[in-house]
Amino acid sequence: MAVGQARTTRSKRNMRRSHDKIAKPTLSVDQETGETHRRHHMTADGYYRGRQIIAAAAPDADEE
16 A cells, blocks of 8 residues: 655745745836836837837727
C-alpha cells in the first residue's frame, strides 16, 4: 500500500508560494502626449516614441 507523505506545514507552503507573485506592468510616459503606457507598446492615441504610427479612431456616431 502507498504511504502518505508528511503533511506540509503552513510555513513551508507559504515559503514556497512567496515567489509566485505577479509582477506589476512597467509603465512609461510618452514624450509627445505625456500619456502613460506600457513599455514598448503604443499609447491609446496611436503614438510610439513620440511619433504617431496609427491614426486615432474616430468616435462612433451610433452612440447616442
